[in-house]
Amino acid sequence: MAVDYAPAGVTVNAIAPGLILTDMTRERLVTDARRRALMLAATPLGRPGTPEDVAGAAVFLASADADFVTGHVLTGDGGWSIGRVQPSEKG
Helix, strand or coil: CHHHHHHHCCCCEEEEECCECCHHHHHHHHHCHHHHHHHHHCCCCCCCECHHHHHHHHHHHHCHHHCCCCCEEEEECCCHHHCCCCCCCCC
16 A cells, blocks of 8 residues: 555555553453563563553654655554563463
């Protein structure tokens, strides 16, 4: 899509959030200490994201600051995807 729409001046990007603390995830993270520890151990920033973190990425991509950004997936996952820490389901 980015290639198809670029001649018209339209940019096409995506946001790929990681673990975001929402009503849907909060209960599981609060009630399951083991799961929370595994998730946070695999996230170099050491915390889940917030809806505001995702909103900040969206605001950037919608702003003039991103006018030359197209065909990009902006990952906002606290470092999860860099693979520095691999959580283990064992132990």
